[in-house]
Amino acid sequence: MGEFTGRSALVTGGARGIGASVVAALAKEQIPVVIGDLLEGEGTALAAALGSGAIFRRLDVTDEAGWRAVLDDAEAEFGPLAVLINNAGIVDFGDVESESPAMFRHVVDVNLYGAWLGMHLAAPRLRAAGGGVIVNISSTAGLIGYAGIGAYVASKWGLRGLTKAAALELGRANVRVCSIHPGPVHTPMTAALDESVAANQPLARFGQPEEVAAMVRFLVTEATYSTGSEFVLDGGATAGQVLGLPDDSR
Known part of the structure; x- marks a missing residue:
């Protein structure tokens, strides 16, 4: 862990859900971490x-x-910044016709502009410190479309593209930038979703926040030759269409 000795990490949306699991995973790796969030009670606890x-x-x-x-x-x-995890995000359930302009902008502001702003301000610090890692938590909604959450889809596709642009720009400064694309994961944000959402996946279940955190830990500490890449954790949902073949339980 010499790369992170005397240096700091920041996790946005770190007070609960995926963010809290990421915070715990980084802390377990002895990386000092700042929990950035609006949820003061949960974050402080x-x-x-x-x-x-x-x-x-x-x-x-x-x-x-x-x-x-x-x-x-x-x-x-904790010392110069080494790691930025852009995890803060919101979703609004509204289609293209019904969603208000204000809500569309709010979702994009938090999910995309917020991540860009963090990268914009963190990049000079990472460069000055000799390098670092940025991981952007996107979604399978940044890989395929979903009806009824257009603003979320737009923001997560944008975050995927922004990740690649930043990786190209910052690689020579030894700053790696990758994106993670979870499918349905048990968090407060997905509490309203029925378990049937995952029924047709090859792995027919929701993911757990700890599984996403394990991928973040891998990208930060081990995937030292990866940048500009997207890493998908979706139970196989985006691998292709399930044709209803007989289940082979052998």
């Missing part, structure tokens, strides 16, 4: 549970001044 290697800071990812303050605090507390 998580930091307290993890001990001296984690702190909570309130962060609205659409607020430039807020980003600057949290990045400053991360580096003051």
Whole structure:
């Protein structure tokens, strides 16, 4: 873990769900981590549970001044930035005809602009420190379309493309940038979804936040020759269409 000795990590949307699991995974790797989120109660409790290697800071990812303050605090507390995990995200269930312009913009602002803003402000710090890792949590909605969540789909496709552009721009500075594309995962954001959503997947279940966190840990600590790539955790949902062949349980 020499690459991260005396350096810090920041996880947005880190107070619960996938973000909280990522925070715990990084802390287990002895990477000091800042939990950035609007959920002060949950974020503070998580930091307290993890001990001296984690702190909570309130962060609205659409607020430039807020980003600057949290990045400053991360580096003051734990040392130069090494890892940025752009995980904060929201979803709105509305189709192209019915969704309001304000809500469409809000979803894109949080999911895409917020991640861009973090990368924009973190990249010079990573460059100055000699390199680092950015992982953007996209979605299978950044690989295929879904009806009824157009703003979310647009934001996650955009995040996938932004990841590739940043990887091309930052690679010579030893900054790796990758995206992760989970399918349905048990989190507060998916609590309203029925389990049948995953019924036709080859692995017919929802994922767990810890499974996404394991991929983040791999990308941060082991996948040292990967940049600009997307990593899919979806139970095989995007592999192709299931034709209803007989189940072979042998």
